[in-house]
Amino acid sequence: MTDPAPRRPRVSGASIRWPAAGLGAVLLINLGSDLFGRGTFFRLGWREGHLFGTPIDVLNHGALIVVAALGMTPVIASGGVDLSVGAVAAVSGAVAATLVAQHGLSFAAAAAVALLVATVAGAWNGFLVARVRLQPIVATLVLMVAGRGVAQLVTDGQIVTFQDASFSYLGNGHCLGLPFPLAVAGLLFVVAWLAARRTGLGLMIEATGNRAAAARLAGVPSAAVTFYAYVFCAGCAGISGLLAASNIRGADANHAGLFLELDAILAVVVGGTALTGGRFNLLGTVLGALLIQTMTTTLYAFDVSADVAPLPKAMVILAVCLAQSPDFRRRVFRRAGRATA
């Protein structure tokens, strides 16, 4: 892969080239298998007033990762990382389900409380990182370890199930023939994109991630930017937790959002945002999340067991990391190396 304009100074990792290429490749494989009559990936149908088919499933299940990854993007771009996403999602789902099922609250009130709890968790992370100045991995490790315990405490170790119609609509309902989670993820993307790119916020996040001290001298309130990035991330994790709970009409404190933080980080990095911070691309994040989900779904379609499915995922992480690593390009593609030098 050669750069179309090698002399142009390379903008580090905010291009959607790689995730788009990856997603295209996986879709092509599926198209091929469909054409040769072995797969049914692209077979769409219309039943009971809504669209169904594998691509719709991908979007439906991928919405969970998309939402979490959209929250993770500003955190990583500002030079941090949030390991507590899965645990916060579990807490949020547990709080909402318990309030609806055992305390008779309406869904709206329960969801508001759950999201409030999630943002408090995010504020805690943000406080530790921005004010106490702990390393982000360390600061969020605390909630990653303790959070799932809190979720189990809330549900008393049980799987709390509920019957509430509006809560189950969130994860299982349809809107304009499409699954409702898609609308949630789409709305969140539009809001995040407008906030990041139609105001100075995105630039401030990138400046903080590039060099926090320089950003501060340039007048960027980098401590506040970092703090609110964690709050936003935890809020998104809370929404994912609600979606996950709604999907199974219950809160499973042990398994809800398990490894969600890893999928989210993976989606962001595959989407072209460097783990060291700096430039980010929200569309890349969405493509990265969809790539992960498409791959998982494709593997299931090819009868790969759920237990072995992580192996290709590991390969993709490595491939994308290598593709983005300047050292790898220098060693392997000498020409690309000269172009960047």
Next chain:
Amino acid sequence: MIRIRRAGPLLATMAVLLLAFTAGCLAFPNFASLSVMTALLGDNAFVGIAAIGATFVIISGGIDLSAGAVIAATSVLVAVLVGPCGWHPLAAFAVALAAGTAFGAGMGALIHWFRLPPFLVTLAGMFAARALGFMLRDQSLGIDHPFFSMVSEAALPLGAQATLPLAGLWWVGATVIAAFAAHASTFGRDVYALGGDEESAWLMGLPVARTKVTVYALGGFCSALAGIVFGIYTQAGNPASCVGLELDIIAGAVIGGTLLTGGVGQPAGSFLGVLILGVIQTLINFHGALNSWWTRIVVGALLLGFILIQKVLGRAER
């Protein structure tokens, strides 16, 4: 001041361990027995052995998320080699240790030569090891071999009521060897230098590449050894076991005074850190009415406490 920074967290770890143990003794009459202590050593040996490898990796400035998955995969590998393949357990152990070491070295090579973030490479390693375990055998496989039963029952008699299981002895032995490697060998010095400042270490002419790859290879070796101990402990290989164990391992190292920023830490601290996790688990088991999730919450709180202590000590030094 450097000495305080080094000894401070270790002293704090010891104090917490003593405190937790004393609390147990006061609350439960049976707690202060030799059998509880030997059980602590035996039950937590595999976590502790893996934590030794994690300690070196973290001191060098990296992180290893693959430990839990490698432990599970190793236990399956040993079970498959001993059971269906009919190998002698010792041969299976040798292959498992070699495989674990090679796996770790591979991750280390990727991290060093392509400057990939350790977090992502070992995350990929975690997914890969988990999947490889499932590919070998998709469910738990019991190990039935005379040598295995002999090793699992072998124990050092301590007085009339208690015996120290072999696994506990391995853990103590591995910790002693690791302490020597960390504090009295050139390798140990290189690891601390690498974690302190990689560029300075390189400018001083230390073998950065070799040290980094060796550290991850050591991590893989320790995880494989932990997998063998786990296989002996459970008499089975289970690909679905030890999910999230890497968190406990890292928490044990941090509670033991290892700084996640690198350059500071010691194997003896991780030994105490993992023991603290074990004492908390035992306390909660003894209590009966407290549920297992309290373990996670208490461990999280402890983790926070130790991170803050380290932060304060680190600031005092500057």
